Amino acid sequence: MSAPAADTSVYLDRLDRVRAAMTEHDIDTLLLSVGHDLPYLTGYTAMPLERLTMLVVPRDGDASMIIPGLEAARVVEQPGVFTLVPWGETQDPTAIVGRLAAGSGRVAIGDQMWARFLVELLPHIPGAEYTRAVDVVGELRMKKDQAEIDALAAAGAAVDKIAGELQRGEIPLVGRTEAEVSAHLSRRIIEEGHQRVNFAIVAAGENASSPHHHAGERVIRENEIVLCDFGGTMNGYCSDTTRCVFTGEIAGDVAEAYAVLHAAHAAGVAAATVGTPCEDVDRAARAVIADAGYGDYFIHRTGHGIGLEEHEDPYIVEGNDLPLAAGHAFSIEPGIYVPGEWGMRLEDIVVATDGGPAPVNHSNHDLVSVDA
Numbered sequence: 001m002s003a004p005a006a007d008t009s010v011y012l013d014r015l016d017r018v019r020a021a022m023t024e025h026d027i028d029t030l031l032l033s034v035g036h037d038l039p040y041l042t043g044y045t046a047m048p049l050e051r052l053t054m055l056v057v058p059r060d061g062d063a064s065m066i067i068p069g070l071e072a073a074r075v076v077e078q079p080g081v082f083t084l085v086p087w088g089e090t091q092d093p094t095a096i097v098g099r100l101a102a103g104s105g106r107v108a109i110g111d112q113m114w115a116r117f118l119v120e121l122l123p124h125i126p127g128a129e130y131t132r133a134v135d136v137v138g139e140l141r142m143k144k145d146q147a148e149i150d151a152l153a154a155a156g157a158a159v160d161k162i163a164g165e166l167q168r169g170e171i172p173l174v175g176r177t178e179a180e181v182s183a184h185l186s187r188r189i190i191e192e193g194h195q196r197v198n199f200a201i202v203a204a205g206e207n208a209s210s211p212h213h214h215a216g217e218r219v220i221r222e223n224e225i226v227l228c229d230f231g232g233t234m235n236g237y238c239s240d241t242t243r244c245v246f247t248g249e250i251a252g253d254v255a256e257a258y259a260v261l262h263a264a265h266a267a268g269v270a271a272a273t274v275g276t277p278c279e280d281v282d283r284a285a286r287a288v289i290a291d292a293g294y295g296d297y298f299i300h301r302t303g304h305g306i307g308l309e310e311h312e313d314p315y316i317v318e319g320n321d322l323p324l325a326a327g328h329a330f331s332i333e334p335g336i337y338v339p340g341e342w343g344m345r346l347e348d349i350v351v352a353t354d355g356g357p358a359p360v361n362h363s364n365h366d367l368v369s370v371d372a
Contacts, residue, residue: 006043006147011081014041014140015063021136022059028104030057030136031097031121035112036308037137039236042082044075052093052117055082056100066096098124108133134313142305142313143327148237149351149360152306152329155239156349156360158192159231163243163363166228169372174222174247178202178215185230194232194239198310201229201242208244208343211300211335223248225342225367231310238310240331241361242347245370257294257336258344258367264288265346265365268302268316268332272350272357278320285334286318294336303331306349324352329360 018041022030032038032055039045042065046053051068062083067075069086077084087093094117101107104125109118110133118130144152162185165171171184185200203213205224213227220226224247231240246254268285282302289298303316306329314322316330333347348361 008078008081010147011042011078015057015081017140018057018136019059021140022057022108025108025131025135027106027108027131027136028059029101029106030108030133031055031101031113032057032110032133032137033113033117035110036312037110037133037141040137040141040308042078047071052087052097054093054097054117056097058101058104064100066093066100068093094120094124097121101125101128104128106131108136110137138313141307143325144307144329144351145327148307149327149329151235151237152239152349152351153360155194155232155234155237156241157362158194158234159189159239159241160361160363161192162188162230163228163241163361166243166245167364167368167370169370171372173220173226173245173370173372175219177217177219178204178207178213179217181220181226181228182215185228189230189232189239194234196233197230198232198238198240199230201227203227203343205342206340209337209339209341210343211337211345220247223251225254225344227343227345229345229347233310236308238306238308240306240310240347240349241363242333242345243363244344244346245368245372247370247372250367250369254342254344255367257338260289260292260294261334261336261344261346262365262367264298264334265332265348268334269348269350269357269359272316272324272330272332272352274326274352274354275323278314278316278322278324279318281316281324281332282318282320285332289334289336297336297338298334299337300335303333303350305330326352326354328352 054066057063072086182200182202186197202215204220208227229242264285271284301317305312335345337343
């Protein structure tokens with residue numbers, strides 16, 4: 001699905017900045033097929049078909065969108081942004097791309113381009129050197145403008161409403177399978193205005209010790225933790241939140257660990273200021289958990305970027321020394337996972353701003369006991 005088309009001026013501005021980045025990185029031609037760079041620059045999302053769709057952006061010259069003829073009617077044309085070039089069933093689309101990119105010395109390709117298309121394209125641009133388009137488009141996509149931030153906030157508010165229902169005991173848990181609760185969350189995500197469910201993790205008791213547990217036929221019981229991590233795509237932009245509840249009186253060891261998790265989450269959010277390296281945000285959250293003796297049970301990065309994709313740059317992880325900039329949007333989601341016993345995670349989406357970290361999720365951060 002495509003995001004709602006923005007004003008043409010938005011895409012013209014983004015293409016101008018892309019061409020400036022191409023000059024900076026000495027890129028002659030940018031080639032984008034499936035993936036989210038394409039809708040970012042044009043408003044159109046290519047279907048993952050065996051028929052090639054390709055945006056060809058020369059550093060000097062007009063952009064062209066090569067598209068299967070039967071898909072052309074789905075494209076909202078943007079005057080001045082690109083020229084639509086439909087191709088017929090008996091034509092070779094890679095040859096068309098090759099003609100438009102002829103003479104290119106350095107070509108940047110999108111990370112999601114299918115390998116078969118690149119292999120077929122190679123003979124059509126002899127001698128070209130290939131690099132990743134993320135070096136050209138990635139930095140631009142990381143810095144969200146106000147319209148993008150507003151879209152993330154709207155998606156975040158929608159899943160916050162569902163999290164509130166979970167915490168108030170309005171979503172039945174005990175006696176239902178994880179899969180049934182996952183389906184309930186998924187239905188509510190759509191009802192709250194999302195066009196697509198990206199995930200709805202429901203993990204009870206010992207299953208919560210697996211961060212990406214697949215909800216199954218395990219029946220939720222009384223007196224155990226239930227981890228729910230859910231989100232979708234709303235008007236092109238993603239939501240993602242994690243909240244845990246306890247089906248009864250909260251066990252002492254779980255309450256003790258959750259207090260540490262809560263403090264680690266707060267430390268991660270507080271550290272997420274403009275100019276702070278991503279790895280330092282990870283370290284801030286991780287230090288709280290390690291100092292409390294749970295360090296071996298925090299087994300993933302502190303966060304990931306979010307926008308058109310649920311996981312994108314910047315990643316909040318050790319080894320990423322990229323300084324946060326105003327407009328960077330990312331999750332802060334520390335976790336503690338004790339194999340075979342229980343697990344817990346607390347997640348908000350946060351936007352770095354010149355005025356400080358700005359969360360877009362505002363549902364209760366406590367571990368709530370529910371009678372549900």
